[in-house]
Amino acid sequence: MKRYPGGSIRSPEWLAIRKAILDRAGNRCEGTPNRPECRAVNGEAHPETGSKVVLTIAHMDQDETHNDPANLRALCQRCHNAWDRPHRAINASITRHRKQGQNDLFATGGAA
Template sequence: MPIRPENRARYPANWKTEIRPAILDRAGNCCEGSPDYPDCRAANGQQHPITGSRVVLTIGHLDHTPEHNAPDNLRAWCQRCHLNYDKGHHATTRQRTRAAAAGLQPLFSESP
């Protein structure tokens, strides 16, 4: 998934030149599979065997924290695996965004 402009500063300078290529190399330029699709091995740039879309591998953080770039926290994922893994995170983010747009304040502060 593309890095949102407001989050770019959270990624290290060597993200594109070292970290991302190292994860793609480890994965053999194929999806590493997610908990719901553990056997997915969709190849980057090829047609996805299930969805039929062209595969664009992205690097996902298991803990959703861009600053945590240890190899064991990163996975090479196709769109299906990445979006599916992040569905809960996206729902929470969407809820916060809508609440902020409506001028609502959270009842409880988030823990760090």
């Protein structure tokens, strides 16, 4: 399954989507529902951390195949990391369980 249009974050298709989202955002962080006030400017010092802002494009529903502009936001590193944190924690937990050889008691699709 291709995660990004064109199969890569460097494809012309994804770069066009990225540019459209950054243009819509005015090259500023669009914030998240938890931090709607963030408007950090791409390439400048973050007003809270002082680190250089690098805007990335976030999939708000965490589905990297859902590339509708309504699902995408330009986010600074701080907002993007905070938004993705719960999703990453779940994925890390699943990975730990798999590495330990633990299976889900209620897993479907296989014979018991």
